[in-house]
Amino acid sequence: METADLKLDGNALGGLLGEVFAAEITLARSTCGSCGAVREVGALAVYIQAPGAVARCPGCDAVLLRLVRAEGRLWLDLQGVSCLEMRIQAD
Numbered sequence: 769m770e771t772a773d774l775k776l777d778g779n780a781l782g783g784l785l786g787e788v789f790a791a792e793i794t795l796a797r798s799t800c801g802s803c804g805a806v807r808e809v810g811a812l813a814v815y816i817q818a819p820g821a822v823a824r825c826p827g828c829d830a831v832l833l834r835l836v837r838a839e840g841r842l843w844l845d846l847q848g849v850s851c852l853e854m855r856i857q858a859d
């Protein structure tokens with residue numbers, strides 16, 4: 769089988785990403801991309817005085833995520849999170 773035969777477009781992720789965004793996010797465990805600390809999202813330091821919400825690592829103060837809600841849209845920047853682990857129902 770050729771690699772090209774295994775290639776799909778982004779629509780193939782629809783079901784999996786639906787599980788990600790349906791999970792209880794405050795219980796998800798985030799890994800800081802800067803210091804490697806692992807904490808539940810609910811334990812992050814959050815600042816809401818910005819145009820959106822900013823969550824920082826309580827250990828090294830790196831920005832882990834930014835969330836802006838405006839004009840009928842949501843912008844989610846997870847650039848500072850190297851991994852987000854969440855519980856889902858077992859198959």
Ligand SMILES: [Zn+2]
Pocket residue numbers: 800801802803804805825826827828829830
């Ligand atoms: Zn950190």
